[in-house]
Amino acid sequence: MKSTRLFAGLAAASLLALPACSGGSGSGSSSSTGSATDSASGASSSATSAAAGGGTLTIWADDKRAAALKPFAEQFGKDNGVTVKVQAVSKDLQAAFVTASQAGNAPDVVVGAHDWIGNMVQNGAVDPVQLADEAAFDPQAVKAVTYDGQVYGVPYAVENLALIRNTKLAPNAPKSMEDLVKTGKELKTSGKAKEIMALQAGQNGDVYHLQPLVNSAGGSLFGMTSDGMPDAKQVKVNSPETVAALKKIAALGEKGSGALKRSITAENAISTFTSGKAAYLVSGPWAITDVKKANMSYDVSAIPAFEGGKPATPFIGTQAFYVASKGKNKSLAQEFTTNFVATPELHVALYKAEPRRPALVEAADQVKGSDADIEKFKAAGEGGLPLPAIPQMSAIWEPMGKAEAAIIGGADVQKSLDAAAAAVKKSIG
Amino acid sequence: MSTATREATGPAGQPTRPSGKGGWGLSGSSPLALAAKVVLLGMVAAITVWMAMPLIATQSWVLLALLLLSALAIFVVYLQPRYIPPKYLVPGVIFLLLFQVFPVLFTVSTAFTNFGDGHRGSKEEAITAIESSSVKRVKDSATYSLSIATKGDPATGDLVFLLTDPKSKEALIGDATGIKPLEGAEVSSLGRVTAAEGYTILNAGQASTRSKDISNLSVPTDTGAIRAQGISRAYEGVKARAYDKACDCIKDTTTGATWKADGDRGSFVNDKGEALSQGWRVNVGAGNFTRVFQDKTLQTHFLSMLAWNFFFALAVVFGTFAVGLAIALALHHPRLKGLKIYRILIVLPYAMPAFAMMLVWRDMFNQDFGLINQLTGASTNWFGNPWLAKLAVIIIQFWLGYPYMFLVTTGALQSIPTDLTEAAGVDGASKFFSFRTITLPLLFVATAPLLISSFAFNFNNFNAIGFTTEGGPFPPESPQVGGTDLLISYTYRLAFGAGGAQYGFAAAMSLLIFLIVAIISIISFRRTAALEEIN
Numbered sequence: 001m002k003s004t005r006l007f008a009g010l011a012a013a014s015l016l017a018l019p020a021c022s023g024g025s026g027s028g029s030s031s032s033t034g035s036a037t038d039s040a041s042g043a044s045s046s047a048t049s050a051a052a053g054g055g056t057l058t059i060w061a062d063d064k065r066a067a068a069l070k071p072f073a074e075q076f077g078k079d080n081g082v083t084v085k086v087q088a089v090s091k092d093l094q095a096a097f098v099t100a101s102q103a104g105n106a107p108d109v110v111v112g113a114h115d116w117i118g119n120m121v122q123n124g125a126v127d128p129v130q131l132a133d134e135a136a137f138d139p140q141a142v143k144a145v146t147y148d149g150q151v152y153g154v155p156y157a158v159e160n161l162a163l164i165r166n167t168k169l170a171p172n173a174p175k176s177m178e179d180l181v182k183t184g185k186e187l188k189t190s191g192k193a194k195e196i197m198a199l200q201a202g203q204n205g206d207v208y209h210l211q212p213l214v215n216s217a218g219g220s221l222f223g224m225t226s227d228g229m230p231d232a233k234q235v236k237v238n239s240p241e242t243v244a245a246l247k248k249i250a251a252l253g254e255k256g257s258g259a260l261k262r263s264i265t266a267e268n269a270i271s272t273f274t275s276g277k278a279a280y281l282v283s284g285p286w287a288i289t290d291v292k293k294a295n296m297s298y299d300v301s302a303i304p305a306f307e308g309g310k311p312a313t314p315f316i317g318t319q320a321f322y323v324a325s326k327g328k329n330k331s332l333a334q335e336f337t338t339n340f341v342a343t344p345e346l347h348v349a350l351y352k353a354e355p356r357r358p359a360l361v362e363a364a365d366q367v368k369g370s371d372a373d374i375e376k377f378k379a380a381g382e383g384g385l386p387l388p389a390i391p392q393m394s395a396i397w398e399p400m401g402k403a404e405a406a407i408i409g410g411a412d413v414q415k416s417l418d419a420a421a422a423a424v425k426k427s428i429g
Numbered sequence: 430m431s432t433a434t435r436e437a438t439g440p441a442g443q444p445t446r447p448s449g450k451g452g453w454g455l456s457g458s459s460p461l462a463l464a465a466k467v468v469l470l471g472m473v474a475a476i477t478v479w480m481a482m483p484l485i486a487t488q489s490w491v492l493l494a495l496l497l498l499s500a501l502a503i504f505v506v507y508l509q510p511r512y513i514p515p516k517y518l519v520p521g522v523i524f525l526l527l528f529q530v531f532p533v534l535f536t537v538s539t540a541f542t543n544f545g546d547g548h549r550g551s552k553e554e555a556i557t558a559i560e561s562s563s564v565k566r567v568k569d570s571a572t573y574s575l576s577i578a579t580k581g582d583p584a585t586g587d588l589v590f591l592l593t594d595p596k597s598k599e600a601l602i603g604d605a606t607g608i609k610p611l612e613g614a615e616v617s618s619l620g621r622v623t624a625a626e627g628y629t630i631l632n633a634g635q636a637s638t639r640s641k642d643i644s645n646l647s648v649p650t651d652t653g654a655i656r657a658q659g660i661s662r663a664y665e666g667v668k669a670r671a672y673d674k675a676c677d678c679i680k681d682t683t684t685g686a687t688w689k690a691d692g693d694r695g696s697f698v699n700d701k702g703e704a705l706s707q708g709w710r711v712n713v714g715a716g717n718f719t720r721v722f723q724d725k726t727l728q729t730h731f732l733s734m735l736a737w738n739f740f741f742a743l744a745v746v747f748g749t750f751a752v753g754l755a756i757a758l759a760l761h762h763p764r765l766k767g768l769k770i771y772r773i774l775i776v777l778p779y780a781m782p783a784f785a786m787m788l789v790w791r792d793m794f795n796q797d798f799g800l801i802n803q804l805t806g807a808s809t810n811w812f813g814n815p816w817l818a819k820l821a822v823i824i825i826q827f828w829l830g831y832p833y834m835f836l837v838t839t840g841a842l843q844s845i846p847t848d849l850t851e852a853a854g855v856d857g858a859s860k861f862f863s864f865r866t867i868t869l870p871l872l873f874v875a876t877a878p879l880l881i882s883s884f885a886f887n888f889n890n891f892n893a894i895g896f897t898t899e900g901g902p903f904p905p906e907s908p909q910v911g912g913t914d915l916l917i918s919y920t921y922r923l924a925f926g927a928g929g930a931q932y933g934f935a936a937a938m939s940l941l942i943f944l945i946v947a948i949i950s951i952i953s954f955r956r957t958a959a960l961e962e963i964n
Contacts, residue, residue, distance in 0.1 A: 124558025
């Protein structure tokens with residue numbers, strides 16, 4: 001009698017458990033990402049029957065990319081009889097991916113910047129890929145996704161900084177940094193502008209945006225290995241050349257001409273330019289959308305070099321597709337990234353989501369007819385180094401940024417850089 | 430749970446003894462209570478099954494046993510009428526374990542490991558990662574067109590690669606033993622094998638379900654091995670690095686370099702002391718704690734940082750308390766008109782998302798574009814000077830925090846009986862005197878625990894710094910510790926800044942900070958107990 005009652009209770013409970021657990025297992029995969037929004041392709045169409053036989057391919061990308069990818073992913077799913085899920089992860093995609101990968105909930109494909117590669121590789125989260133036709137891609141993009149002699153991603157977009165100028169205020173592209181400062185100062189004194197230039201130096205520094213000027217003045221952050229890769233063992237943050245370069249930058253700072261200011265930050269640099277307060281903006285293709293919205297006449301040119309200096313080359317950034325090492329469907333992921341992603345149509349669609357230059361030469365050629373900025377940004381990035389992907393680089397960014405901010409504020413150059421170098425060496429070990 | 434009380438008192442209202450040994454209790458309850466019980470227990474079963482599945486998949490048998498035992502315990506407790514007290518205690522205990530004890534245990538256990546970027550998984554995972562990322566394409570080798578086929582059932586049969594050489598268009602068949610020419614194959618115009626005698630070619634959908642088998646199949650050749658890249662191409666690659674069990678090391682076959690496993694560091698290290706970037710998680714004992722104590726920067730700056738940290742937390746707590754109390758007193762007048770409007774206006778900052786308001790405030794303090802400098806006509810570099818930056822973050826916290834203190838003190842004031850102060854007035858005490866000697870002590874009794882918890886919160890108020898100054902301004906001669914750095918914001922940078930994410934180190938530091946806060950809180954609560962004696 002006792003036991004029958006217990007069983008009755010258990011039976012009732014397990015009956016309830018059945019629908020709950022089938023629902024639970026389905027939502028379990030997406031709940032791990034928190035902000036992921038499911039968009040299974042063709043869930044209601046004929047793809048469902050194919051999906052029963054075929055596998056599932058899960059792709060993680062940021063919001064904009066996820067939306068642009070969706071129709072293509074659906075096409076891939078239909079062509080191959082598989083279910084493709086594109087999930088948008090709006091914040092900290094790399095960290096979410098690495099964590100999910102460790103927990104065994106990794107997607108099959110992830111979309112992101114090339115400087116993630118170092119960290120993803122040391123955490124065993126991505127696999128090398130074999131590009132079908134390396135020559136079809138922009139050589140700078142291929143170089144960027146190459147890490148430790150292996151290609152780790154299929155690049156789809158290339159981006160770099162350039163000088164964007166308000167042609168109403170400054171009709172001609174400056175010949176040199178000195179020329180830019182001179183024009184900027186004139187505009188400031190005549191009251192047409194409030195700032196000489198909008199370059200987001202920031203309260204705590206911004207190495208990425210300042211590096212073109214440092215390069216032009218002959219400075220460097222790190223040495224190179226024999227095969228042309230950044231070498232974290234050769235820290236050049238306080239080398240004599242870098243000190244000399246930062247002295248030139250100090251002359252542009254708050255105690256100098258005032259072209260560089262800590263009060264110009266990532267939040268206000270673009271709006272300072274679009275509201276006409278500055279005639280020059282140092283930024284990347286991502287700023288163009290805002291500039292166009294402001295309905296102003298503008299032009300894009302290379303960041304001007306110091307007189308008698310080296311070219312002001314920016315870092316080259318690349319966006320790419322990666323195959324997750326711990327994905328459940330690696331073969332399909334490889335098929336998708338190396339064969340399907342490397343089509344001009346997809347590259348053009350992603351370009352339309354945000355105007356960065358497509359990494360496939362053919363796709364870049366297609367869009368440059370309608371978008372003159374593409375070629376101008378490319379010219380501005382000529383000779384630039386890829387943004388280093390080695391994980392040790394994170395040890396350089398912070399101390400160097402702070403040193404640069406202090407120098408712009410008028411601090412002693414040698415002292416600031418020595419302190420930064422000490423901090424870098426301490427954390428690299 | 431409502432059934433428990435019903436069972437305790439019988440239908441006629443007379444107390445019935447819990448039926449002791451017998452009676453699995455689904456009887457003696459109202460239908461509604463019974464239904465609630467079945468639904469709730471059903472949910473427990475459902476959650477158990479849902480939680481068990483990943484545990485089975487990852488083969489975590491200990492956790493699975495724990496899960497099943499606790500599920501069993503829940504069923505026993507609620508199906509047996511005799512366990513009355515556990516019926517009330519179990520839900521609370523479960524939540525306590527889940528949300529308090531488990532995270533604390535996890536933090537403590539993490540504090541003794543090197544868990545972090547590059548050391549996340551097991552040694553086996555690190556070896557797999559090293560080996561698979563070392564597969565390089567054989568120089569000048571061909572890319573083959575690939576079809577995946579089997580002699581048996583597409584879902585389970587052994588797989589073979591049907592390849593076509595791009596130049597000769599010759600069809601080949603490869604399996605785990607090697608590669609040989611394939612007879613009787615149909616090759617499409619694109620160069621892919623579309624049919625072969627005796628073999629079923631897998632379509633994309635079928636192939637995608639065999640992903641693991643495809644990845645694991647490598648066809649040995651003289652110079653390396655042919656592996657699939659996706660499901661339509663294959664390439665000849667060679668695994669440059671392999672794990673050697675005999676020497677517990679990784680060997681590079683092309684360069685001859687070796688990296689020996691170092692169980693203390695969780696890395697493969699060569700004789701120069703250089704480690705491969707893919708490591709694994711190991712126990713490092715007290716290593717993380719000694720690292721905190723040996724940190725030179727922390728040694729030289731610890732006292733000044735701690736002093737500022739205390740000052741910040743105390744200033745924010747008592748500042749907001751003073752402002753909140755002053756406003757509460759001003760509005761604590763029975764004949765005030767429009768009281769509700771005032772209160773709503775005052776509480777408004779509390780209702781807005783704090784992090785967004787901090788970002789707004791940060792921009793308002795901007796030297797050239799900020800509202801504050803524009804209104805005052807000054808060009809104060811708020812975040813450039815350590816003292817002004819300290820002032821700025823405290824101002825921001827005042828603004829964010831005073832509505833809370835206003836709400837708390839308003840409530841406390843209303844609960845203090847007015848006859849006490851009236852009696853004091855009759856005895857000739859001044860208003861201020863009666864406030865100081867009667868209202869304030871009573872107020873403190875009511876609000877002291879809140880002040881202590883507010884102090885503990887502000888002592889670790891990472892957002893207050895992270896969203897505004899990020900710890901800055903940083904002195905150029907020692908850029909590690911900024912003028913507004915709290916212990917928590919400094920340690921966050923130490924653990925997640927330059928060296929990638931180092932969870933083990935971060936856990937160790939948070940334990941140390943917890944110790945500081947815990948000691949202060951214990952002392953404060955003892956003093957509060959003394960305060961209560963006023964009553």
